[in-house]
Amino acid sequence: PKKKKKHTKKVRMSKAERLKKQQEEEGKKVMSSEAARLQAEIEEQERLERERKLEEIQKLEEKAEQNRDFELTELRHLLEENYSAIIRWKVDAAEKAEWERYMLCDGVPDAKDQRAVNTFVTLWKDYSDTDIEEELQLCNSAVKLIEALDELMKEAKDPELVPKYHDALIEVQEILHAKHLFIAEKLLKGASDNIDPDTRNMQTVSKHKNVTLCLWANLFKNPSFTGFDFQEAGLSFKLPEELAVSDIAVRILHTHYDHLSILSRLRHLPQKPIVEEIPPPAQQPEETRVGQNKSELLITNQDLKEKQIDKESVIPAQTEELSGHICSLVLSDGPSKLNSLSPPVPEFEEKEDDTEVVNLVQYTTLGGVFYYDLLQLPPQPIRRKGYTILQMVDGLKVFPYPIERSNKKECSDDPTEKPNKGACSPVGVSIVLPEWVIFMEMPLVARWDAAEGRWRKDGIINVSYEEAEGKISFEMESFQIFALMRNTFANFPFRGWELRPLGQNSAIYTVKGALIQISITIENSQCMLQVAQGRGLSHLVGKWMSGPALQKAMAKAGIDIFVNENTHKYVSICKKNPRIEQFAYDQMALYASACAFSWSKWNATCGEDNLVLQGCEHLKAGPVPEDSWNIYFVGSQRSRQLEITENSEAFSTDHAAGSEFHSTLIHALQDSMSPDGIALVRKSHYCFVDTVQSLLSATRPLVFS
Structure with missing residues (x-):
């Protein structure tokens, strides 16, 4: 028999239900329309905000371009003034040191005087009728002579002088070795006269x-x-x-x-x-000019040398060495070679x-x-x-x-x-x-x-x-x-660094190395090392000395934070344009009496031709409060304070509200500095500026942190 089809009865909606459904559909349409309207308003606001920011940036760029000549000229004047003063001071210091060395009469010949070195070697070689104490004293003089000859070989610019220093160094070393054996021979020949009663x-x-x-x-x-x-x-x-x-x-x-x-x-x-590879000298202009090419800040040695005093001719070697201290700061859009x-x-x-x-x-x-x-x-x-x-x-x-x-x-x-x-x-x-x-x-x-x-x-x-x-x-x-x-590179890369002012012409430079943290207190041209850990450094810690002397003493003691031409081959670095990097160190040194500077994690994400660091005015004693730090962006053309902080989730180059664009870091810093702070840095002594700049250039914290 055929199965009967089941008939499903349709449920009819009531009038109230139909009305409710209709109202819901109309509500969805209204909400969708409202959402679209709100979205359009948001997009319009964002567009207007972008246009406002672009307009604001354009105005800031125009203002910065108008002030560029003035800012670069002011910075050039500050750098040139300090450079000229430090040249005069170092030439005078070198003359004084040479005179004191001449008057010392300690028996160590002048390593540059070949005749004096030969006389010392000949007399010492033939003179054997001495006691052990006197012989050891002569050995000490030979050690000083060897160190001086080694320094001359490293610094020699005349290739003909290198073989002479080399031959003299080898000869003195051979005699020194023979004299050490001679001392041992004297003692051993009388061994039976000095028998220890316990060991016999x-x-x-x-x-x-x-x-x-x-x-x-x-x-x-x-x-x-x-x-x-x-x-x-x-x-x-x-x-x-x-x-x-x-x-x-x-x-x-x-x-x-x-x-x-x-x-x-x-x-x-x-x-x-x-x-x-270094750009040929012919590509570098011989005169200092600012403003002719607005993409460059040129501070060349030729213009500075014309303004030096006649004393530079007395010790040309020292002057030529110092000329590299501020040489040819060229900031351009293209990457540096x-x-x-x-x-x-x-x-x-x-x-x-x-x-x-x-x-x-x-x-x-x-x-x-x-x-x-x-x-x-x-x-x-x-x-x-x-x-x-x-x-x-x-x-x-x-x-x-x-x-x-x-x-x-x-x-x-x-x-x-x-x-x-x-x-x-x-x-x-x-x-x-x-x-x-x-x-x-x-x-x-x-x-x-x-x-x-x-x-x-x-x-x-x-x-x-x-x-x-x-x-x-x-x-x-x-x-x-x-x-x-x-x-040599065990303490690299650095985990952080900070340069903090302690008052007029005084600051403390702290480097958090990979294995040890050190601090260097700077006062004028003198430096003092402070180490939180480490045994047996009493001869070095807490002692005032010049910057170069401190670097040598630290290296001899095994505390290395100073880079050389090979450091980047053995440690990871934050690669930067060296011209922009040097440009930043020069400006940081100028303002180190009143401004603190520190490491920023954003420096690793801003590109090779840009730098990012923390900075702020700090006139009080003690550490810098965390909320006082500002983030500064330093590029080849512009420097500015950024809106982000060290704790922001992402990097952004947006400038801080109320800040302006500048051609130099020091003018970006001045936007948030007090009149007292600006007056303080204008009185910085050239020796202090040079010492800070030398330490920063020797450690290169913007690259090796």
Whole structure:
């Protein structure tokens, strides 16, 4: 049978329901229409706001362009005035230092006077009738002469002078090495007269200004002897068992300087220096001009040199060096071809296939050099019936180790076979790190390869480092020259920085390094280091000295915050146009008496040809309040205060409300400065400005933070 179809009955809407639905549809239409109207109003408001901002920016640009000549001229005048004054001051200081050096009469010849150097070398070489103290004093004079010759080689502009300085340096080094052996020979020849009653051997420590000499003579020949600790010098050695009954002496000479790396640098320089591309001098105008080309601020040396006093001709080398202090600030729209503020210098030529060679660009010796020698004990005097019998020998002889010929099974009996370095026990040494240096990381131990003239990492085994005690121990295959090294760039990149005023011609510059934070207090031309952490820097912390002297002292102590031509190759940087960067440092130095400056995270996002930093007026004592900081944008054409803060979610180049566009940073700062603050910076001393600018240029915080 067929199924019956089910009929569904349609539900009819009531009149009220139809009315309600109709009202809902009409409401949706009204809401949609209202939303469209509101959206149109919003878009119109946004369009008007954009037009208003564009109009405002156009007016600000027009005003900035009108004021550009005045602002650039004012800045040029300030920089030129300070530059001229610092030139005069430094020339006078150089003349005074040269006169004081002449009147010192300390026995150290003038390194530039070849005749005086030759006389010193000849007399010292032939003069041997001296006591140990006098000989050590002459060694100290030789060290000063070597350092002076090394500086002259680095600064020499005449290529013909470099070989002369080089030959003199090598000759003085060779004599210095011979004199150190001569001193040890004198002491060892009288070893039997200075026997220690406890050990029945001879051991002595002789400390001088630049060297520490430790000597041990094996007189008793105790078979169970294993080593000795020179506690006074913080040095100890471990002697292999097979040497305990030999006629030997151990010399550990710790020189507080490193002359071997100089030899490595001189020996392994490439034939052709690797230089960075620099625009040819012909492209740079010879006169200072502002306003003729409004995209440039040119401050050249030619115009400044014409205004210098006649004293510049007295010491032209110093004047020429200082001329780079403010040289050729060219700000243009195009990217700069310069990659570094530092002058190009030859680079080291390292063997890429030899990973055991220490890269002296990346690593630097710290704490001096240790000469660890095993010597044949010279014949001792024999006294009988009032007579002294002494076998005459000339010089000290090295005791071969590993032993070339021995009756011991582990060493070869074949005299033609090279010694098996693994067959004899290694020699050990322990060092308490010098108190006048700071190692931020575990030191790298390297040995000197005299044949190659290089520092090497191989041949050093069983290294242990006790950081709390500041002690490192290790073993070597033989008695060798060694040194402790640090990573030159371990404290880079910086985690932040701040330059804060402390009053008229006074400021504090703080750098938060990767491993250590340091602060430098600046007063006029003097600087004082402050370190929150670090052992054994009492000779450096809290002492006033000039900026260049502080840089050398910090590098010698292992505190490196100063960049060189190779730093960017080993650490991550925030790449910037070096001309704009230098331009910013010059202006920051001018206003450092009243304005604080600090690191900004937005500097990494604003592009290579722009800079972003925090700044504000700060006339009160103490730290800068967080809400006082403003964000400043520095470009090739314009500088301005930005609307964003350090805590904003995104970067924006929108200018702060009420601020104006300027051609220089200092005029952008003046918009929010008080009359007292402006008056304060106008009275800044040229020595203070130069010192601040030098520190900023040497550390380059806008690139290496």
